[in-house]
Amino acid sequence: MLRPRNILLVEDDRVDSMTIKRALEEVEINNRLDTVSNGEEALAYLLSAENELPALILLDLNMPRMNGMEFLRTVKTHAGFKKIPVVVLTTSRADQDISASFELGAAGYMVKPLDYREFIEAVVTIARYWQLSELPE
């Protein structure tokens, strides 16, 4: 039932990356998790012939160099990448971030909970959803 393809995590906070990794492992979601720390790196990852296109992108918004919004805009205007679901995973509860993300074509938006248990629940919910959801090939 698990899609074999990897998940791309775009996240500059190491602790958050660890949390997500830990959470996926804890609930035995075995997709490979590739982590990059900003938008530029994420684009480079997608454009590299070595990498398979990810099944899901988990995107932080506040990052150095190219932030999440810029990355989202670029990905969603790229013919080859725009079908990849991007779920925003961020600290910001700001209305403008939520609406801007969905306008740019985000598949979901989740605020990182403070509590570790809640955080795990959130990550698992997202991962499970995208495991079940049909996606275009």
Place this chain on the structure above:
Amino acid sequence: MPLVLFFLFLSVGTTYYFSRKALTGLGETWLETRLAEALKIAEEQVNLLQRYGLESIPASIEKAKMDAGTAISAIEVGELGFVFVVSSQGIVILHPDNGRVGQDVSNEGWFTEMKHGEVQFVSWGQDSDNMASAIYFKPWEWHILVAIPTQEIYGVANKMGPYIFYLAILGSIAMSIVLMYMTRGLTAPLISLTAGADRIGKGELKTRISIPGRNEFSHLAGVFNQMADKLQNTLTTLQQREEHFRSIIENASDIITILDEDGTITYASPSIERILGYQPDALIGRNAFDIIHPGDRENIERLYWEELESPAETTSTEFRVQHSDGTWRTLEGTSENMLYHPVVGGFIINSRDISDRKLALEALHESHQELERRVQERTAQLDSINKELKEFAYVVSHDLKAPLRAISQLAHWISEDYTEALDQEGREMMDLILKRVKRMDGLIEGVLSYSRIGRIKEHTVALDLNILVDEIIENSMAPSHVRVNIDGELPVVQRDPIRMQQVFQNLIDNAITYMDKSQGIVRIGCEGEGMQWKFSITDNGPGIDIRYHEKIFQIFQTLTPRDEHESSGVGLTLVKKIIQQYNGSIWVVSEPGKGSTFYFTLPKREESHAAA
């Protein structure tokens, strides 16, 4: 004068004629007497012959005829007159001129005339006209004639002619003078009447005519004077009225102008000089549109034509007119089409200077704009401050919360992954870290929600507070010893549901959280107070010392240790800010140990009580 001369000559002629006729008559009578004398002589001779019985003796008869002839010849007839005898056969028998004796005059006209009747004039040969008288003496068949040259008869008259003529002239002159005098008696009143009428006609209404006496003329003069009196009175009244209205118009502060069909000025009241600097006379004949501001001309012309077409309409409008110094003045004018008025015959424009008013309005407008500009400036400043605050809130929410979350995560992992390495105290310390992290998160969230008030657009709806508060009570999960209920009815208000929820939620939560009695009662009530609602949240909790009635509304201020009652210290600050945002007020009434009542007011906005 020709008439006088005519009369003069007529009278002279008449005189002459009559005097000549009189002379003729006189001459005739004179001739008659001489003729009678001659006849008497002839008759005496016949008588003598008869007396002496000689009437049949031809010699005696001849003698008698000769005697008679001599005697008759002796009769004097003036200077040149004479007596002569002609036989019935027309032979001259006796004539002072012997040469004429024996001449036949039977062919003369006067002889035939004489034979048939009377004769008046005789003449023959080289004789001039003679006046004559004849008688027929039958016994001798004599025509005895007495003749006198007409010259002699009329000579007197002819000599008298010049005298008569002069006399006649004198008489005529005298008569003319008399006539003139008499005529003057008639014409003088007429002349003075005519002259009087003329003078009145020329406008000299004080003219009066005086004709003495008690005739038709003096009566006429009286009537004339009465008429002049009335005329003068009427005219004086009219002049006074005209002056009255003129002075009203000319002293009016408004400008009154009359325009003809083309807009040419036919009258301008003197106030135009004060307001626009033009001499009224200088404007007459000019077209009014020429001094109207080009920007207003089209509109004014349009109104003018509209009114020309429908004269019943009176229009009022604003327009700019050029002052004689070149500046522009704003006038407000009303025009009335009186083109068809028999006396006015034009457009009456009544206008007043509203430049000052206009300037004042403009100044007001400017200061208004200035004010607006300043408000905008302030708003812009405020906006930028707000934006900064927003960004600050964003940064806070993200940048402060991210490390906080990391601390929380790491602490969690340490307590999970290193359970064996930590003793009881170490695990408690890890718990404390997690709790403080949560508190810190609460504080940050509090600041964020506080900063969101007035920054986030509100959604005003008709909100039934009975439903809202009921939901809050239900979700508050109050412990069983605390009873929360609504006292009476709450109104329906036009407010943002989230804000109202924050208000009631915080106040009710506080009442529940700090409840220290075994039987807790929290009551929510509301009453109308004029233009506002007054809400109350009453509890029988610990109460608040009056010292803290202000402090409790300040941010991050709590009255109990946070370890006892986990609190961000933002709740009441948030409530106060919301209430103030709605132009209401909030305060607390409390008796320590017995409980508190939080009151807050909200202005009514087309709201109705739910019960109503």
